[in-house]
Amino acid sequence: xxxxxxxxxxxxxxxxxxxxxxxxxxxxxxxxxxxxxxxxxxxxxxxxxxxxxxxxxxxxxxxxxxxxxxxxxxxxxxxxxxxxxxxxxxxxxxxxxxxxxxxxxxxxxxxxxxxxxxxxxxxxxxxxxxxxxxxxxxxxxxxxxxxxxxxxxxxxxxxxxxxxxxxxxxxxxxxxxxxxxxxxxxxxxxxxxxxxxxxxxxxxxxxxxxxxxxxxxxxxxxxxxxxxxxxxxxxxxxxxxxxxxxxxxxxxxxxxxxxxxxxxxxxxxxxxxxxxxxxxxxxxxxxxxxxxxxxxxxxxxxxxxxxxxxxxxxxxxxxxxxxxxxxxxxxxxxxxxxxxxxxxxxxxxxxxxxxxxxxxxxxxxxxxxxxxxxxxxxxxxxxxxxxxxxxxxxxxxxxxxxxxxxxxxxxxxxxxxxxxxxxxxxxxxxxx
Numbered sequence: 001x002x003x004x005x006x007x008x009x010x011x012x013x014x015x016x017x018x019x020x021x022x023x024x025x026x027x028x029x030x031x032x033x034x035x036x037x038x039x040x041x042x043x044x045x046x047x048x049x050x051x052x053x054x055x056x057x058x059x060x061x062x063x064x065x066x067x068x069x070x071x072x073x074x075x076x077x078x079x080x081x082x083x084x085x086x087x088x089x090x091x092x093x094x095x096x097x098x099x100x101x102x103x104x105x106x107x108x109x110x111x112x113x114x115x116x117x118x119x120x121x122x123x124x125x126x127x128x129x130x131x132x133x134x135x136x137x138x139x140x141x142x143x144x145x146x147x148x149x150x151x152x153x154x155x156x157x158x159x160x161x162x163x164x165x166x167x168x169x170x171x172x173x174x175x176x177x178x179x180x181x182x183x184x185x186x187x188x189x190x191x192x193x194x195x196x197x198x199x200x201x202x203x204x205x206x207x208x209x210x211x212x213x214x215x216x217x218x219x220x221x222x223x224x225x226x227x228x229x230x231x232x233x234x235x236x237x238x239x240x241x242x243x244x245x246x247x248x249x250x251x252x253x254x255x256x257x258x259x260x261x262x263x264x265x266x267x268x269x270x271x272x273x274x275x276x277x278x279x280x281x282x283x284x285x286x287x288x289x290x291x292x293x294x295x296x297x298x299x300x301x302x303x304x305x306x307x308x309x310x311x312x313x314x315x316x317x318x319x320x321x322x323x324x325x326x327x328x329x330x331x332x333x334x335x336x337x338x339x340x341x342x343x344x345x346x347x348x349x350x351x352x353x354x355x356x357x358x359x360x361x362x363x364x365x366x367x368x369x370x371x372x373x374x375x376x377x378x379x380x381x382x383x384x385x386x387x388x389x390x391x392x393x394x395x396x397x398x399x400x401x402x403x404x405x406x407x408x409x410x411x412x413x414x415x416x417x418x419x420x421x422x423x424x425x426x427x428x429x430x431x432x
Contacts, residue, residue: 005185005216006067006090011099013060022159052083059085061240063099070214074248076255082235083220087189090218093300103371105184105216108135119163123154123173126162127336130177144180151202152176179206184209189220204230224328226251227378253327264388266293271310276380277317280370283347284308287388289367295388299412300395301356305366305386318343318372320350323367326360326410333411338373340380357399357414359390
């Protein structure tokens with residue numbers, strides 16, 4: 001990548017784990033010098049013994065990638081994968097153990113919301129203090145002061161010490177200061193883990209504005225919807241190493257699939273362990289295509305969800321429901337059987353057929369629920385009860401037709417187009 005503003009090669013960061021050595025008195029130090037030869041002799045006599053409790057932990061190992069000018073890159077991975085360590089190294093908070101980093105441009109970091117805030121200072125004073133810590137000249141802070149306050153929505157409390165702020169006010173103000181810094185490279189670490197939904201939406205919008213102005217953004221988050229919305233490319237870290245780099249949709253889907261377990265068929269043999277209550281219990285559930293359980297289904301053909309349950313006593317108005325989710329945990333659609341019913345004690349099976357050309361390709365999770373209405377009572381809800389992979393065959397009637405590239409959308413509906421019909425030309429009116 002010729003226009004790379006961040007170039008990382010063979011980056012590694014090692015930490016030493018173990019008990020920190022306590023401070024010693026002069027007497028203890030002299031005594032240690034005298035006993036040192038004897039300790040060394042015992043080590044030679046017992047080569048398997050190691051008195052040093054310190055061990056090495058590589059938070060990052062052999063990490064290499066480039067980030068281009070104006071690119072928005074998401075960094076994803078499980079807790080402890082090395083994401084925050086990577087951003088701290090890029091922000092020069094900590095030095096790498098191995099490898100090289102080449103950065104072109106000023107870096108602005110938002111690694112922990114509220115860093116640099118002093119509880120005894122007012123909101124106004126903390127804006128200037130925090131802005132200075134983040135590298136903003138005082139004239140730039142004054143120029144953006146009103147914009148920062150408006151974004152944080154703390155106008156009435158500017159001259160109140162922030163120790164009296166609610167957690168939401170504190171978070172809004174901290175993000176507002178950091179987000180209005182104008183670096184060439186913005187490094188953001190999990191700022192959307194706090195705040196209400198409206199605030200998180202504004203945060204996403206602000207980060208998107210930064211990206212649209214041609215600045216480079218590195219964005220760490222466990223919120224896959226936010227990552228896919230903001231980022232054009234993603235880096236998946238796993239145990240300190242790069243697992244995959246590529247288009248965000250693909251990398252995020254593979255990351256989520258790696259952390260999930262596919263259940264195309266499930267059965268509970270012991271009634272006491274089966275989901276449900278004293279009215280009804282779920283006995284089994286399965287994904288079926290062509291009459292057999294199917295961990296992989298052809299999305300161009302119908303498939304069904306079969307549900308077996310046991311009524312423990314006479315029941316009425318049992319509602320069986322299913323929700324379908326894609327690999328990004330977005331609910332594609334939900335459906336329930338609301339028909340009135342009266343069921344005697346015993347075991348039963350129900351199924352619902354999903355037409356072909358409904359799902360997009362990828363992993364699909366199925367939520368199953370058993371509820372009653374009039375009055376509404378939840379008996380059982382089981383997220384990710386089933387899971388299957390939807391794949392597309394070379395069906396000439398597929399939605400994508402002859403096109404073989406990536407096809408957008410979370411569902412793939414079969415719609416009907418009309419034939420082209422000639423338009424009747426309107427008569428030309430005389431102008432005089």
